[in-house]
Every structure is written in structure tokens, then in C-alpha cells.
Amino acid sequence: MSESWLAKRTSHFDSSGIRKVFDLAAKMENPINLSIGQPDFPVPDAIKAAACEAINSDKNGYSLTQGVSPLREALQAKVDAQYGHDDRRVLVTSGTSGALVLTMMALVDPGDEVICFDPYFVMYPALVGMAGGKAVVLDTYPNFRIDVDKVAAAITPRTKLILLNSPANPTGVVATEQEVKALAELAAKHNIALLSDEIYRQFCYDGALPSPAVHNENTIVVDGFSKAYGVTGWRLGWVHGPAAVIDKLTMLQQYTFVCAPHPLQHAALAALDVDMSEQAAEYARRRDMIVDGLRDVGYEVNPTGGAFYVFPKVPTDETGQQFVRRAIENELLIIPGEIFSSRDTHFRISYAASLDTLERGLEVLQKLAKG
Template structure:
């Protein structure tokens, strides 16, 4: 058999390598998912959907009630105006990201992305037969509008923005978001905004680029916000012409998102939001505890303002992560997130406070 060259060149996820290698007794700080159970009212909605026989295909774009609820959520929380036919429900944000990238990327096109940035961006661009281009982050681990502008060429088709960011926890300011959105409009390229961590911000506020630009494809999901990573339910909000192009891919590779997960997502978005606030405050406490602990160990770090990651500078991230792993603390070497991540490791504090204390004790031995 012969395989597609641009696919065989894709590397396996550095995060999954760490996650799959966790041994007994190790403290796993490598995986980025809330350690909370999905709230009860969301699970009950899914059970009810099963009992009522909601087990067939849904419209390609998603059930109308959920798309209407997403529109209302975007209006209320993000200041964005969309109609239901501008919303597509997907199998997680992962599918949404691929649809957005593939829709705007012709063979050889360049897609700009943060480096270090989320592990999926580069492979997804490669899978779309495009060329990923990493953009250095500034001293606050954020994308600079000027630096992004310097990387734009006639082959550039899109910019990927992630705020709050994985792996850094950085939150872009309103002026930065506006500048990036206006830059994309000025250059006639797409801005793909990954907003899955929007509800986990501890300083500052979340700002959606679609408030300031017409060329924005907004990607989000219920995965992190409602502790629903395994439900695989994400969504896109975009101009009608972009939805039309992405639908051509979605209807053939996926048909529709899970009907039961859509029922659960509807309950999540329209139901009580106390669970989200409780998770956020728990993550804030854990973040603060880890910052104090890591600084006591002498590690150099930028305080993350969002998400649930810390990205300390440790010298050689590969070597340091290996030494921590041998001591029973699993982290992700920063090189998994791009060439500029090599001096770092990523620590996820989405685990219990007891495990975080144990991890700090073991890290002290290594340091």
C-alpha cells in the first residue's frame, strides 16, 4: 500500500504519549481535562433523550433547538449576533478546528499559529495539505499583532488564535484581539478563534474576535466548560459562506454530531451555570497553590490568567519532563507544542489539590 505523504509526515501527539505512559502511583499532570463529573442535570437530559428514542440521525448542522441556544449564548456572553443557520454542531472542537482549517486551506497555503501552541494545530494544517507556520510569542506568552503581521505572505490563508491558551494559560487583551481580527480583515484571510477555555479566566476578560472582524470562524465546545470531554460535542459559528464550505466536509466525514450528546449540550447551555462558577473557583485555588509551590522551587514562570495550565521555563523541557516522570510526576515537554516550547514543560492543574501537593513534593526532590 502507498500512503499520502502529507499524512505520514504527521507526528503522534506528544500529550497522548505522556498520558498513555502513566504508570501506577504516578501523579498525572499531563492531560487537559477537568477532573469533575458531568453535572447531574446534563446527564439526566441525555438519559431522557435515550428513553424518548432520540437515537437517529439529526440534521447535518445539528438540532434546531441547540443551534438556537448557541446563538442566544453567543449573544448573551460574547456580544455576537448569529442566526441558527450560521451554527454547525460538531463532534468536539477537534472536528470543528479541522473543518475550519480545511475550508480555507488549499495545497501549499500557510496557516499562522502560536508557537508554542496547542498540539493539534500543526497536524491539522498538515492533514489539510497546508503549511503550518509558527509565530513566536512575546514575553507574556501572547501573540503580538506586529509579529503576526510580519509572518503574513501572499500564501497565508488563516491565523489561528487561542485565548485563553493551551499550553500557556495566556489571555489576549481586548486591544490585541481587536488588532488580530482587523489584521485578518485587512489581509483578506481567515481568523480561526479557538475559545474552548473561555469560562476559565482568573484575571481579565474573554473577548471574541468575531466582535471586530468579518472573517472570523469561532470554535467552541461544551467539553471543558461542563466537564464533558468524552461527550465529543463542539460547535462552529461563522459567516454563511464559510458554513456552506465546511458543511461539504462535515456531511461526508461525520454526517452529524451524536444525537444524545446534542441533547446533553442543550441542557448544559440552557441550564443552571453554578457548576461552571464552582469549577472556575476550584481551578483558581489550584492555580494559586501551584504558582506558590513552583516559585518556592525556583522555577521561572509567567502567571497564567486562564485555562488550567502552567508553562514554566526549565531549561531543557524534554530532559526535565523525563526526570519528573522517573520521580512519578507526569508532565508534557514543551517541545510537544512547537519548537519554541522546548525550554518549557506544561503542567495541568486539573487534578485534586492532594495530588498537586504530592506532585510538588516529588518535584522538589528532582529540583
């Protein structure tokens, strides 16, 4: 049978549980959709105009694998100004997912261990497994804070990489300056790679994002344009880190993605001059609305400082899956926490939705909290 042809690495993943909810949403007539992890605001006109101009100017062939020079130079200048590292280089990738794939392929050998934190973005353990590594998942419940002592205790001779995501998906929690500094110093002490996924950098509501790259010059940072500018379908990301690592990622990109979408890279260059603070402020207001509305009816919600997610605890005796099933019966689409975690006690809400949708969602959640 054809199943016998499949490589063992394919056993490390199934269809994303998030994707299954998206598919369900497409079949519903009037869903209250709080499941989608992408901005709901329109792409700013200046960015769309730059994309159209690039296409009409016939910038439609391959670009340099490492990215078009104007964009790469602008990103390099930004990184140099922020960190001042002599050896830090930039690569434009096919989405942040592409950057994560390339990094795992470049760093993780079969049997290597990668430390990540539970709850986690769904892709992390799957990517580690596809590279032949072992995900060492550290529990952060109940407050979703990083315990660096717990990280230190998990390090073994096979530990190759520590994977940090802040602001975090699915919790919305932002790691503190003390947490990222301690993590950066721990990685440096043990000569372990540290990857910081900062795709939600522009959506920090209570101050600038602390990055471990400030404290460890060998930190690999993944960033992108998808979330910040509402262009998730464009597949534009970038990664910066030590030159030796970025050089190898560039070689790998030659043999995989080839390059990021060429005309859209020119639009990304225009995006760097677009102020998105108004959109970020709006999401901060929605964050407050959702968190306050949930707490008012008895939900346990940890403080959230970024991205556009909250990760409440189920307020009844049900599992997360059971609770989400009841929500779907009321046309409310949310994501069960077990998709992001070894536990099935929470659920994820995305507040990247209209105020009307959020209000309707809170009404259903109030009803569900009563059992």
C-alpha cells in the first residue's frame, strides 16, 4: 500500500488542529470566529501599492537567495543599530515558518535535543521531529513564566538548541527582561544555540520586547512581516544571527525555497516605513476587553502582554476539547489547548476580530461558563 512509501519523519505530525478548525469555519454560515491567528486589519495602502509597482515593473523572477539588496541592507542596518554585533547577518526567508525549517535543518542532527516550553506553537515539536531531534518540553503552567532553573536541569550532553517564543502563541505572555537575560546567559555558558521567535515583536502592549540577542550575541532571531502588516499570505520572514549560521541557512534556502517571493520583498521594504502603532494600540484595547470580560464571569486568565491571544483555563469540570465542542455547538470557534500542550485544560482565543465578533464571543463564553 502507498502508506508504506512514507518516510518515518512523517509520523511526527498530523494535520494541524488549528487547520481543522479553519476548515470547520468554512462550512458554517455565521460563525463567531475567534480562532484565526492573523491580523484582521487591511494591509496599508502604501504596502499594497509597492507590491503592485514591483509586479508591474516585472520584478517577478528569482531574487538573490539571501533577499533583494535594498531590503536586506535596510534590515541589516536595523539590526546593527539595535544590537551592535559585528558578526550578525540577515537572511530574507519564505515566511517565518521557512526560517524555522531552515534553522532546524541546519542545527539539529538525529538524536539532538531541543528544549521548548509548554504551551508551545504547534509547529515546534513537529519541526524538531522532522529534523530527527527530540523535543524536550518544559511545563510552564500555571502562569506560563520561564523557570531558568528548570531549563538548566533539563540540559544534557545532547542538548543542541533552546527555542523561545515571546510574545508567545498561544498564551500572549511576554518573557521578562530577567527571564530572557538568564536564558541567554545559560545558553552561552553551555554553548547551546538559542533561537528567539519574535514574529509578534510589534504587538507588545506594555513596553518594548526584551530580546535575548541583547545578552547573547550568538542568539538566532526569527522575525517577519506577516503578523505586523497583515500579509500572512505573502510568506515573508527574515532571520538574523551569527554569520556562520546565516551563511549555512542561505545555502539551505538555495536547495529548498530558492528565495522569498521576489515582488513582495519590495513591498516589505516599503512596509518598514509604515507606522503600525495605531493597529497595535487597537489590539491592546481588544486585549483589555477580552481579558476583563472573561474575568468578570469567572474565567482564570493570566496577564498577557503581546500577540493577539489569550489562553484561559476551562471554567468547568470539562476537558478543553469538551468545552470547545460545546462552544462550536454555539457557533463559537476557539482552539482547544491540547493542540498546543500536553495538557487539555485551556483554550485559545484570538482577539484579531471585530468588536462585534468579540462581543458575540463573550456572550457565548459567559453562557458556557455556567455549564
